[in-house]
Amino acid sequence: MSHQRDIDLINELLAQDAETDWLEFKRDNVEPDTIGVRCSALANGARMAGKDMAYMLWGIDDASASVVGTRFNPENQKAHGQELAFWLAQQLQPSVAFQFKRVDHPAGNVVILEIPAATSAPVAFKNIPYIRIGSATPKLTDYPERYQQLIEKLRPYTWEHAIARQYVSGDEVLDLIDYSSYFKLTKQPLPDNRKGIFERLEAERLITRDVGERWNITNLGAILFASDLSKFESALSRKSVRFMAYAGKNRAATVSHRVDGKKGYAVGFEGLIEFINNILPKNEHIDVALRTEEPLFPTLAVRELIANALIHQDMTITGTGPQIEVFADRMEITNPGKPLVPADRMIDLPPRSRNEALAALMRRMGMCEEQGSGLDKVITSVELFQLPPPLFREEGGATQVVLYGPRTFAQMTPDERIRACYHHAVLRFLSGEKMKNATLCERFGIDRKNAAQASTVIKKTLEAGLVRIADQEHPRAGYMPWWA
Secondary structure: OHHHHHHHHHHHHHOOOOOEOOEEEEOOOOOHHHHHHHHHHHHHHHHHOOOOEEEEEEOEEOOOOEEOOOOOOOOOOEEOOEEHHHHHHHHEEOOOOOEEEEEEEOOEEEEEEEEEOOOOOOOEEOOEEEOOEOOEOOEHHHOHHHHHHHHHHOOOOOHHHOEEEEEEOHHHHHHHEOHHHHHHHOOOOOOOOHHHHHHHHHHOOOEEEOOOOOEEEEHHHHHHHEOOHHHOOHHHHOOOOEEEEEOOOOOOOOEEEEEEOOOOHHHHHHHHHHHHHHHOOEEEEEOOOOEEEEEOOOHHHHHHHHHHHHHHOOOOOOOOOOEEEEOOOEEEEEEEOOOOOOHHHOOOOOOOOOOHHHHHHHHHOOOOOOOOOOHHHHHHHHHHOOOOOOEEEEEOOEEEEEEEOOOOHHHOOHHHHHHHHHHHHHHHHHOOOOEOHHHHHHHHOOOHHHHHHHHHHHHHHHHOOOEEEOOOOOHHHOEEEOOO
8 A cells, every 4th residue: 555655646746747846856866965955945845835745756857757767776875974864864954754765666666755844943954954946946044035934834743733544545534534423513514425525524634635536534533533543553542531440549449440442532522421420429419409419520520621631631642641540539530741831720821732723623512611721610610519629730741630529628638628728719810709718618618607717728828828818908808819
């Protein structure tokens, strides 16, 4: 399949009929410095043209754009006493993951050099960046307008738009991607023909066109809408959600439930939330007139925290994915990657996502909050259930949120009481109000006659530097978070 794709790629590049800012044809010119200059120029030219890859082809007559064959073998070629590829890698900055390929084309031997487009900075050869203008390759700095255009088009690597599966047929796309779920979740009518389906998937960047009338499935398309992630490479399939439930309070206890998710995040999300809610222990809740059973953890909090873990994980960390663990007294939700905002500011600061396309699409599908991080609603639901406050922390290069089961004020630790007080002050502030002794009593379920207990917690939270008096001249006006 890979060999056939290379032939299709050559044919498609030849169909350009002429060289471009990101494409060059050669017969047998293998002078190392010439190749280095062209690598820089083509990588920068590809980014200017909005292409993800640039190409040099040997064995092509550039006048007729036809295959004539070449004896060039990059594996045997030397450059200043070193292997060509090794020498070239040393001379290009930033590091470029170029690749030589020898292809047995029906019309003759062809060598392809695939050069990824510049991403974080202009690609330089021997510390000088070049650009393509027609067939010339001048220094980029000699053309300040083009330099500025290139800088504006440079963007950091986005994991979502990289390729998860290359060179697949239309039938394979429809088999690997649960396209009907995409239309259902985005509330669009399902087109009545294949052309309409592929147009929408391509517009959403779930798939991109490859050569030979084939398609590429992007990481975004696979991670959200894969029918079965195990059909993709392990680097992607291991990012599936893992769920573990224990019959005790630690990992030494018996595992009562274990599920290794196979579906894409969007396809499997509702089923995952329903599964978790069904197996969670229930907590008896007595209302004014009714006795009802509620989940041990608020459904809204569970949903929002899991969505956050999916969105904010560091996708570039291989071999691991989001993990949900349920114990007798708590739930731990862990995702790869350190938090991008301080743990004590996750509630109020706007979220910073490593995966903007993933986040935007999941919000459109209603899987998480449209505005903000949604953590304010998590804290609100925790207060409504009068649970201990969640714990946000960095754990071994990962981000972890711990959601605790019911415990009374008397059963909470001093640290939990202080954290709950701080969270309450943040929620009040975000609502345009201030925390007071009375509101904290309500949050903890403390009888007003025992209000001194709330006063003690406020005092300790002040001492911890997490809250401050809102108005020093009027201490009874209430309290605010330390950063407000």
